[in-house]
Structure formats: structure tokens, C-alpha cells
Amino acid sequence: MWRAVRHGYCPRSHDPGEQMVEVLRRFDLAEVIAPFTRCPACNAMLRPVEKRDILEQLEPLTRIHYDEFRRCANCGKVYWSGSHVSKLEARLERIQGRLQ
Numbered sequence: 281m282w283r284a285v286r287h288g289y290c291p292r293s294h295d296p297g298e299q300m301v302e303v304l305r306r307f308d309l310a311e312v313i314a315p316f317t318r319c320p321a322c323n324a325m326l327r328p329v330e331k332r333d334i335l336e337q338l339e340p341l342t343r344i345h346y347d348e349f350r351r352c353a354n355c356g357k358v359y360w361s362g363s364h365v366s367k368l369e370a371r372l373e374r375i376q377g378r379l380q
């Protein structure tokens with residue numbers, strides 16, 4: 281409800297999951313969802329990076345258990361599909377199921 285905001289939307293629900301569904305529907309974004317492609321810290325694109333190139337940045341257990349990594353093109357932060365990713369993927373599937 282602010283004049284400077286031209287394409288805003290005020291979600292009706294108080295539930296974060298429901299709010300996401302509302303926003304995706306409102307702006308017709310279902311077809312452009314691209315999970316795990318942008319840096320959560322700065323929103324720049326993530327690019328695949330060789331493990332050997334970031335080995336010194338990894339914690340010992342991460343070095344052992346993971347082989348595929350992505351690095352932010354802007355801030356350089358390194359990401360991998362850790363144990364939390366399956367929970368996020370399940371949440372995303374539920375949301376996408378509600379958009380069809």
C-alpha cells in the first residue's frame with residue numbers, strides 16, 4: 281500500500297508456505313522457479329566449481345561426504361547439496377503441487 285511500489289502484493293495468509301503459493305500465483309511464476317540456482321546471501325547466480333578448486337575452504341566432513349559444489353559468481357560463497365536439501369525439495373514439491 282505504498283505509492284512507490286508499483287507491482288507489490290500483500291499476502292492474505294499468515295502462513296509462510298501459503299504466502300509463497302499466493303505470490304507465485306499472483307505473479308504467474310510457477311514456470312520460472314529455478315531452485316538452488318542463486319546465492320541465498322546476495323542473489324547472484326551459482327556456478328559449478330571443481331572440488332579441487334575449493335578444497336581448502338571445506339570443513340573436513342564436507343570434504344569426505346560431498347563431491348559436487350557450486351560457487352556464487354558474486355560473493356564467492358560455496359554451496360553443496362547438504363542434508364537440508366531433501367527437506368527443501370520436498371517443501372518445493374508440495375508448493376508446486378498446489379500450483380497445478
Ligand SMILES: [Zn+2]
Binds near residue numbers: 321323
Ligand atoms: Zn553470493
